[in-house]
Amino acid sequence: MNTTANKIEVSIGSALEYLDLVQTVTDCITSFMGFDEDTAHWIGMSVRESVTNAIQHGNRLDQSKKVDICFEVAPDHLEIWVKDQGHGFRVDDLPNPLDPENLLKPSGRGIFYIRSFMDEVEFRPLSQGGMEVHMVKKVSSN
Amino acid sequence: MKIDTRTVGDVHVLDCSGKITLGEGTMAIRNTVREVLKGGGKKIVLNLAEVNYIDSSGIGELVSTFTTVTNQGGQLKLLKLTKKIQELLAITKLLTVFQVYNDEQEAVKSFS
Numbered sequence: 355m356n357t358t359a360n361k362i363e364v365s366i367g368s369a370l371e372y373l374d375l376v377q378t379v380t381d382c383i384t385s386f387m388g389f390d391e392d393t394a395h396w397i398g399m400s401v402r403e404s405v406t407n408a409i410q411h412g413n414r415l416d417q418s419k420k421v422d423i424c425f426e427v428a429p430d431h432l433e434i435w436v437k438d439q440g441h442g443f444r445v446d447d448l449p450n451p452l453d454p455e456n457l458l459k460p461s462g463r464g465i466f467y468i469r470s471f472m473d474e475v476e477f478r479p480l481s482q483g484g485m486e487v488h489m490v491k492k493v494s495s496n
Numbered sequence: 497m498k499i500d501t502r503t504v505g506d507v508h509v510l511d512c513s514g515k516i517t518l519g520e521g522t523m524a525i526r527n528t529v530r531e532v533l534k535g536g537g538k539k540i541v542l543n544l545a546e547v548n549y550i551d552s553s554g555i556g557e558l559v560s561t562f563t564t565v566t567n568q569g570g571q572l573k574l575l576k577l578t579k580k581i582q583e584l585l586a587i588t589k590l591l592t593v594f595q596v597y598n599d600e601q602e603a604v605k606s607f608s
Binding site for chain 2: 370373392395399402403406410451452457458459460461462463464466467470
């Protein structure tokens with residue numbers, strides 16, 4: 355784990371066992387920033403969902419590939435980047451979990467939850483390959 | 497993730513506690529419900545009062561369990577949702593799918 359004045363970076367291998375570690379780091383940061391309990395919970399869940407996707411769907415559990423998580427703490431917001439080394443995907447191609455035909459599908463809700471709980475969410479393909487999820491939560495939107 | 501199974505008449509109540517997240521938690525629900533169905537149980541209540549964390553895979557497992565039980569001629573109902581589970585089900589329109597109860601007796605009675 356690397357830290358600078360307001361930046362915390364965590365790099366993990368592509369194993370689901372690291373999810374609790376990332377969750378703990380996220381919980382420490384949101385607590386430090388003074389987010390209320392509910393907002394902190396939803397931020398933690400959004401990071402967990404992003405990292406799960408990066409490990410499972412991005413890097414396809416390939417232990418040689420990494421997932422990088424970067425938190426930037428600002429006075430009025432928390433910014434988070436999650437990067438994988440996979441083949442990427444087109445976010446527009448994802449099925450809408452609210453469509454009646456998708457309602458009973460067992461998967462496909464993670465990104466919907468992230469978009470519901472964070473103030474800004476962007477998905478970008480990286481020039482070196484892989485995907486980056488960029489999320490922002492404003493302190494004032496607590 | 498811990499699941500204690502008990503019966504109230506012919507209704508199987510599964511008291512879940514801990515985390516329902518990808519892997520261990522989701523497998524625990526799947527396996528326990530499978531065992532109940534294998535033993536001929538058709539009326540199942542999932543008590544989620546002590547579930548302190550659930551992720552999208554956990555929500556997906558609830559949906560998948562609902563489908564499995566329904567396809568085998570059974571019924572699955574949810575009991576005592578936490579505020580957070582309620583919110584996750586509500587925003588994905590799943591409260592329209594599940595029958596949800598706050599009172600155990602009421603949930604048990606609903607099968608008859």
